[in-house]
Amino acid sequence: MSLSTALYGAFSGLKANSRAAALVSTNIANATTESYGRRELDLRSGPSGTGGGVLIDGVLRNVNPVLIADRRQSDAEMALGGTLFDFATRFETELGDSETPGSLVGRYTALENALLVAAADPSSAQRLDQVSLTADAVSTKLNALSRDVQAARLDADKEIGRQVTLLNETILRLDGINDDLTKAASANGDPAALLDEQARLLDSISEIVPLRVVQKDAGDIALYTTGGAVLLDGRPSEIGFTPVNAMDPVFTQAGGDLSGLTINGMFAKASGNGVLKGGSLAAQFEIRDEVAPARQAQLDAIARDLIERLGPGGPDATLAATDPGLFTDDGLAFVPLNETGIAGRIRINTLVGPDSGGSWRLRDGLGAATTGPVGEARLLQGISAALEAGTVPSSPALPAVNASFATHVADVTSDAAAARVRAEGQKTYLNAQNTQLKELELANGVDTDAELQRLMQIEQLYVANVKVMQTVNELMKQLMSI
Template structure:
């Protein structure tokens, strides 16, 4: 080999070593950066007609698209499970621990105990007032639960709107990155930073909806949901949603009161959510249109059962058929056709409300014109018996099994606990799975120990090439001195 050939080979090696050292430095500095793909230098033998050496073919970005896809799918599944767990936990907290003061079951127990205490001494105004206070507390507890359920629906609607906005913004950003990658490929510039940014954008929306990414020949990608909806393919598709700023118990998607999704203006089936199923977006729709609606129906069934047990035809014989009973629909008599939302409207009859001065009517009857025998406990005992009686509820929101009122409350509380436990178990399982996939993905990323070893090898190669150049320089000096 000629001296010039040796010099060329050593120079090409030094140039490659310099670039490789820079990539190692970049890898180490970005070892914990999300979306970053480890870089190595692409090398090939010297071009035909040269004496050898190496030539740089570009920067190679290492990634495992299958593992990354599985991890993104797991991100969506975890987000879906987390949303469900948070809602179930919220309902359980509002219902409270069974039997504890302030819990729903605790308020029912307090009301029943107050009735028993008052029936043992019906002449005591203080004991009658305690009945009024505990009845009012029970009605307010149902009001609060109903309000919180509707608040959860409103929160879900707001989050849907925010996630749709995030999704559209990310799709627009992915479209720009596709253009940058294609342009970099045609001009010969390094596109790896665009790949990293594109992965970060994909990760930012992977929790919202499960994604399927297809890479095209020029390096650009098409993005679909796992259910088959096109999000990006040559151009971004626009996801549409109209938020509602005041959701009430009777408002549902099925009757057209609430908005669903559209894709480029075409309505998407958000009831089945087949095209957008699996992520946090679908979970919010489930809360707004299914889970919270079912909880509201159960609460309405409980409120209706309480009203009807103590209304006309019940223990108080002073009530006419159209009179409001001990519990009312916002002060009026309850009508079965208006059951939806009754849990938010139920309140104690104003005639016996706390501090109204009419507590004696709990003993003598709501329709009584004057006070009767102060020792007569029959009505108080009748109210207690009506609550304890096992009857089949008229509401479709409750299980059609004969139960006492307290048992209906217990069933509701137990279902809240059971749903939270089920949601927590599901969330724990997918969380463990997600952590395992994330760790597997990280294991294929930057290993700083390996990078440092690689840097030592580069240093050795650099020294060897530098020694060749130094030797060639000495030989050329000797030739020039002859």
Template sequence: MSLTGALYNAFSGLTANSRAAALVSTNISNATTEGYGRRELALTPGSLGTSGGVRIAGVIRHNDPVIIADRRVSDAELAYSNSMYTHSKQLETLVGESGSAGALATRVTAFENSLLSAATDPSSSQRLENVATSATSLTQSLHKLSTEIQQSRQAADTSIGQQVESLNIALGRLDAINDAVVKASSTGSDVATLYDERAVILDSISDIVPLRVVQRDRGAIALFTTNGATLLDGSPMEIGFETVNAIGPGMSLADGDLNGLTVNGLAMNSTSSGFFAGGSLAAQFEIRDQAAPESQAELDAIARDLIERLGPGGPDATLGATDPGLFTDAGTALDPLKEVGLAGRIELNSLVAPDSGSVWRLRDGLGAAVQGEVGEGRLLQSISEALNTSSIPSSATLPSVSRSFVNHISEFSSNAAGTRVRAENEHSFLSSQNTALSELEFSKGVDTDQELQRLMQIEQHFTANAKVMSVVDELMERLMSI
């Protein structure tokens, strides 16, 4: 080999080692950067007709697409589970633990106790006032639960709008990156940084919907949901959704009161079995259109059961067939066809409201013309017994099983706690699974120990090439001095 050839070989080696050292430095500094893929220099032998050496062919970005795809699906499952767990936990907190202050079951118990206390001394105006106060507290608890359930639906609707907006912005950015990748690939430019940016965007979308990424020509990608909806293929889809200003108990997607998703203007199935199922977006639809309405319907049915138990045909024989009972629908008699939202409208009959001056009607009957014997406590006792008498509820929402009003409340509280426990268990499992996949993905990323070892090897190679250049320089000086 000629001295010129040796010099060329050493110089090409120095250039490659310098670039490789820069990549190692970049790898180490970005070891914990989200979306970063480890870089490695691609080298090829020198071109024919030269004296050898190496040529930089490009930069290789390492990742494991299978692990990343599994982790992104896990991200969507975890996001869905987290939303459902948060909702169930909030509902359980609102219902309250039996025996705790402010819990729904505690309000019922307080109402029962006030009735029994008043029945032992029906002449006591204070005890009768306590009955009216505890009954009002019970209705207020039902009101609060109903209001909070509808607010959770409103929050879900708002969240859907925000997630759709984020999804559209992300798809637009991915489309721009696709264009940049194709252009860079055509000119032979380094696209690793673009791939990093794209990975971060895909990760942000994977929380919203589970993704399937398909490679296209020259480094571009197409994007689909795992259930088959196209998000990006050549151009991004426009996901549409319109929020509503206020949600009431009777509003639903099926009736057209609430909105679903559209893709390029075409309506899409927005249920848990639709094209966008599986991520946080689907969870918000389930909360808005299924989980919360089911809780509302059960609460309304419980309110109806309470009104019917203590209405006409119940313990108060002074009531006419069309008279409002002890509990009313916003002051009027119950209309069975207007059960929806009843928990938010139920009220204690104004005739016996606290501080009304006529709480004696709790003892003598709502329809009594005048006060009766002040020591008569049978009606108060009968009201208490009616709450604990088992009967089949009129509402089709509740199971057609003979139960007392107290049992209905206990069942509602137990259901809320049970739903939370199941959601928590699923969330714990999916969280562990996601952590394991994330750790596996991370293990395939930058290993700083290996990078430092590579840096030592590069330093040795650099020194060797520099030594060759030094020797060639000495030889050339000797030749020139002859």
């Protein structure tokens, strides 16, 4: 080996050591940075005819694409399960149970008790007023539940709009990174930073829809959903959605009141077996169009059952066939064709409402012109009996079985609790799965202990190369002195 070859080899080694030390520093600095891929130099020996030495072929970004794909799929599944769990918890909390103050069960129990107390002494105006107050509390609770369900639907609609905006913006940025990666490849540049940003952007939308990423030669990508929708392939797709400013129980996507999704102008289904299924976007559509409307239907069925039990043909013989009963549709007689949203419109009849001064009609009948015998308790007892009677509800949203009104309320309450438990179990499983995948991904990431060991090796190699150069320098001095 000539002195020039030795000098060139040591010099190229120092250059590689300097670059390797910089990469180790970058790795350690980004040990906790999400979407960061560990770097290492890609080295090879130089051809002997040109002095040998060490050549840097580039920087390798070490990631496990299969593991990352599995983790992103898990991100989407966890977001779907978590979103549905949040709604189930929200509805159950608002509905309450027998132990919760202000719950639907608790308010109806208070009405039952007030009726029994008033029937024991129907001459007491105070007891009749208490029946009016507790009956009004039942209807206002149904109103509040209906409003909250519609608020949840509106929240879901707004969240869909936010997620669609984020998807479109991210797809455009990924398309720009594709262009930058292509330029970097043609100029033999280092694409690692661009690939990190690409991975970060993909992670930022992996919860919204499950992604399938196809890598190309220059590091650029084509992007699809696992349901088959094209998000980016040569050019970015545009996802369309129009949020609403208000929500009503009668609003549906099929009826044209609510927006669906489009991809480049073509309809794209999100929930069920749609092409955008499987992530938080699908969960929001499921809440807006399926889960929340089903809860609204249950509340409407409860309200309808209450209205019909105490309406014309019920215990109050003073009511004509077209008169509103003890509970009304916003002051009017209930029409079965208008069941949708009745839970939000149910009101106690103003003739016997709180502070109306007409609570005596609970004893004498809504159609009574004047007060009757103050000791007459038959109507109060009849109201209690009608509520306790086993009847098949008219609405298909409740089980078609003979049951009391209290049983129907309890069934809806227990169904909400069961739905929350199922959603919680699914969420717990998906969280555990996602945590395990993230731990596996981190295990393949930056190990700071290993990086520090690598830095010590680089230091040793640096010292060795410096010694070679010092030795060559001494030899050159000796040759020059001859």
